Amino acid sequence: MATIPSTADEFHARAAKFLDLIVFTLIPYPIISYPTAFLQNPLNGKTGVIIMSVRGEKVATKRITANPNLCVPLYLMASYAYYVEDNPIFSDDFFDRLGRKLLKKWGEIDHYHKSYLNADMLAAGTFLGDYPSIVSGAVADWNSTYD
Numbered sequence: 001m002a003t004i005p006s007t008a009d010e011f012h013a014r015a016a017k018f019l020d021l022i023v024f025t026l027i028p029y030p031i032i033s034y035p036t037a038f039l040q041n042p043l044n045g046k047t048g049v050i051i052m053s054v055r056g057e058k059v060a061t062k063r064i065t066a067n068p069n070l071c072v073p074l075y076l077m078a079s080y081a082y083y084v085e086d087n088p089i090f091s092d093d094f095f096d097r098l099g100r101k102l103l104k105k106w107g108e109i110d111h112y113h114k115s116y117l118n119a120d121m122l123a124a125g126t127f128l129g130d131y132p133s134i135v136s137g138a139v140a141d142w143n144s145t146y147d
Contacts, residue, residue, distance in 0.1 A: 056146030081139045096125050
C-alpha cells in the first residue's frame with residue numbers, strides 16, 4: 001500500500017519518479033525514428049523524449065499532396081504552435097520539409113494568407129511575423145483532433 005508523502009521534498013521526489021516513468025522514458029537517440037520532442041523534467045532535471053503524434057503529419061502530408069496551397073496555413077499553424085504556444089504540432093523535420101516544399105512551390109501557391117510569409121523566412125525555416133487571427137483557433141482545432 002502506498003503511503004502519503006510526509007514532506008514536500010518526498011512529494012517532489014515521488015512526482016519526479018512518476019514523470020520519469022510516464023513521460024520521460026529515455027530512448028537512446030540513435031533509435032529515434034519517429035517525431036520526438038526533447039523535454040526536461042522540471043522536478044529533477046532529467047532530459048527525455050516523447051514521441052509526438054505521427055497521425056497529424058500523415059493527414060497534413062495527404063492534404064498538401066492534394067492541394068499544395070495548404071502549405072501556407074499549415075506552416076503558419078505550425079509556427080504559431082511552436083513559437084507562440086511552445087507546443088509543436090509537427091516534428092522539426094516535418095516543419096523543415098513543409099517550409100522547403102512551400103519555398104519550392106512558392107510561384108504556384110495561391111492562398112490569401114501567403115502575404116504573411118516570404119521566401120527569406122522559409123529559407124531560414126522560421127516565422128517571426130504577425131499571424132492571421134484565424135491561426136490560434138485553427139491550432140486549437142488541430143490539437144483537439146490530432147493530439
